[in-house]
Amino acid sequence: MELWIPITIAAAFLQNLRSALQKHLQGSLGTRGASFVRFGYGFPIAILYVLCLHYFVGYPFPTLNWIFALWAVIGGLAQIFATMMLVHLFSLRNFAVGTAYSKTEPVQAAIFGFILLGEKLTPGSVAAIIVGVTGVMTISMARMPLSWRNMLVAMTSRTALIGIASGAVFGISAVSYRTASLSLGGPGPVMEAAVTLACVTTFQTAFMLVWMFWKDKREIVQVVLSWRSSSLVGLAGVVGSAGWFTAMTLQQVAYVRALGQIELVFTFMASYFLFHERVNRMEVFGCSLIVCGILGLIFS
Template sequence: METWILITIAAAFLQNIRSVLQKHLKGVMGTTGATFVRFGFGLPFAVVFVALLVFVLDNPLPRLNAEFFGWVVLAALAQITAQALLIQMFSHRNFTVGTAYSRTEPAQAALFGLIFLGDRIGPGTLVAIGISLVGVVLISVARSATGAAALLRSVFSRTAALGLASGTVFGIAAVGYRAASLSLGGPNFMMQAAVTLLAAITLQTCVMLVWMWMRAPGELARIRAAWKIATMVGLVGATASFGWFMAMTLQTAAVVKALAQIEMIFTFASSVLIFREHVNRLEISGCILIVAGIVVLLLV
C-alpha cells in the first residue's frame, strides 16, 4: 500500500478524535475559543515536529522563498475563512444541505489543482470522488426532519450557498498547502510538510489571537481553564494536519481529500459508540457508498 494512503487514513482517524475532543470543549467555551485551540495549542507541537526532523533525524531545513510564503498565507487564511463560513452556516435553520455542500471539497480541490498546479486526475478517480460525495450527502441530510420537497427548496437557500462557499475555500486551502509544500523543493516530503505546517499554524494562531482580543476577549480565560483537554486537541490536531500535509505533498489534493472522506466513517462510529446516537438507513447507505468510493479510488 502506498505511503500517502496510510498517512491519509491515519490523519482522518486523528482528525475525528480531534473533533470529538472539540465537541467536549464546546461545552465550556464558545465556537471562537474551540476553533482557536486547534491552532494555538497545536503550534508547540508543530515546532517539535520540525525540531525532531532537524536535530534528531538530521534533515536540513529547506530554503524558504516568496512563492512558499504566498501559498501559505493564501491557504492559512482560506482555512480560517472556510471555518468561519461553517460556523455561520450552523446558525441557520436546515443547515444539513449546507453541510453536504461543504463536503464538495474534493471535487473543488480537483478543479483548483488543475487550474493552479496543473494536477490531472483520471476518469476512474472522478467516479470514485462522485460515489463518495453521494455517500457524504446522504449522511449529511439523513437526520433532517424535513421532507424531500423542503430539502430540494433548501438547495437554493442561503445556507446551501454558505456550505458551497465553505467547500470552495477549503478546496483552495488544500491546493494552497500542497503548492506551498512543493515549492520548497526538498529535502523530503516530511520536512516540507513540517515546515509548511509550522508556517501556516503560526500565522493562524496570530490571526485568531488578534480576532479574540478584539471580538471575544472572555474566551481567553475559558481557554486557560480548559488547558488540559485543549492541549490534547492541539496535539491530535497538529499531528493530523502534519499527516494531511505529508499526504498532499506526495499526492494531489483532490485524491487525498477523496480518501479523507473515510473520516465520515470514523465520525459515524463515534456517534454510535461514544455518543450513543441513533442510526438510520440513509446513514448506513451513505457509509456504504463512501466505502465503495474509497475502494474504487484505491483500485484505479
Template structure:
C-alpha cells in the same frame, strides 16, 4: 499500499478524535475559543515535529521562498475563512443542507489543483469523488427532516451558498498547502510538510489571537481554564494536519480529500459504537457508497 493512503486514513482518524474533543470544549467556551485551540495549542507540537526531523533525523531545513510564503498565507487564511463560514452556517435552521454542500471540497480541490498546479485527475478519481460525495450527502441528511429532494431544491438558498463557499475555501486551502509544500523542493515530503504546517499554524494563531482580543476577549480566560483538554486538542490537531500535509505533498489534493471522506465512516462508527445511536437505512447506504468510492479511488 501507497504511503499517502496510509497517512491519509490515519489523519482522518485523528481528525475525528479532534472533532470529538472540540465538541467537549464547546461546553466550556465559545465557538471562537474552541476553534482557536486547534491552532494555538498546536504550535508547540508543530515546532516539535520540525525539531525532531532536523535534530533527531538530521534532515536539512528547506529555505522558504516567495512562492512558499504566498501559498501558505493563502491556504492559512482560506482555512480560517472556511471554518468561519461553517460556524455562520450553524446559525441557520437548515444548516444540514449547507454541511452537505460543504463536502463538495474534493471536487473543488480537483478543479483548483488543475487550474493552479496543473494536477491531472483521472476519470476513475472523478468517479470516486462523485460516489463518495453522494454517500456523504446521504449521511448528512439521514437524521434531519431535510430529504435529498429538499437538498436539491435548496441549490439557490443562503445556507447552500454558505456551504459551497466553505467547501471552496477548504478546497483552496488544500491546494494552497500542497503548492506551498512542493515549492520548498526538498529535502523530503516529511520536512516539507512539517515546515509548511509550522508556518501556517503560526500565522493562524496570530490572526485568531488578534481577532479574539478585539471581538471576544473573554474567550482567552476560558481557554486558559481549559488548558489541559486544549493541549490534547492541539496535539491531535497538529498531528492530523501534519498527516494531511504529508499526504498532499505526495499526492494531489483532490485524491487526498476524496480518501479523507473515510472520516465520515469513523464519525458514524463513533455514533453507533460509543454513543449507541440508532442507525437508519440512509446512513447505511451512505457508508456503503463512501466505501465504494474509496475502493474505486484505490483501484484506479
C-alpha cells in the same frame, strides 16, 4: 500500498477526533475559541516536530521564499474560516451530518487543483469521487422523503450552503498548502510538509490571538482555563495536519481529500457512540457509497 494512503487514513481519523473534541468545547468556548485551540495548542508541537526531524533524523532546513509565504498565508486564512464554519455547523445539525456537508471538498479541491496547479484526474478517479459525493448528498437528505424537490431543498438550505462553503474553503486551503510545500524544493516531502505546518500554525495562532484580543479578550481567558481539553484538540489537530500535509506533498490534493472521506465512517461511529445521536438507514447507505468511492479511488 502507496505511502500516502495509510498516512491519509490516519490523518482522517485524527481529524475526526479533533472535530469531536471541538464540538464538545463549543458550548463553553464559542465558535471562535473552539476554532482557535486547534492552532494555539498545536503550533508548539509543530515546531518541535521540525526540530526533531532536523536534529535527530538529519533533514536540513529548506530555504523559505516569498511564493511559500504567500501560499502559506492564503492557506492559513482559508483554513481558519473553514474551521469556524464547520464548528458553527455542529450547532445547526448533528455531528455526523454537519461533517458530511463539508465533504464535497474533494470535487472542489480537484477543480482548484486543475486551475492552480494544472493537475489532472483519470476517468476512474473522477467516477470514484462522484460516487463519494453522491454519498454525501444522500446523507444530507437522509431524514426526508427521496425526491428531486427534497434534494434541491436539502442542498440549498442554510446548513447545506454553510457546509458546502466550508468544503470549498477547505479545498482552497489544501491546494494552497500543497503549492507552498512544493515551492520549498527542499530535502523531501516529510520535511517540506513539517516546515509548512509549523509556519502556517504559528501564523494562524498569531492572527487569531490578535482577532480575539480585538473582539473579546474574555475568549483568551476561557481558552487558557480549558487547557486540558483544548490541548487534546491541539495535539490531535497538529498530528493530523502533519499527516495531511505529508500526504498532499506526496499526492494530488483531489486524491488525498477523496480518500479522506473515510473520516465520515469514523464520524458516524463518534456520532452514535459518543454523542448518542440517531443514525438512520439512508445515512448508513450514504456512508456505504462514500466507502465505495474510497475503494474505487484506491483501485483506480
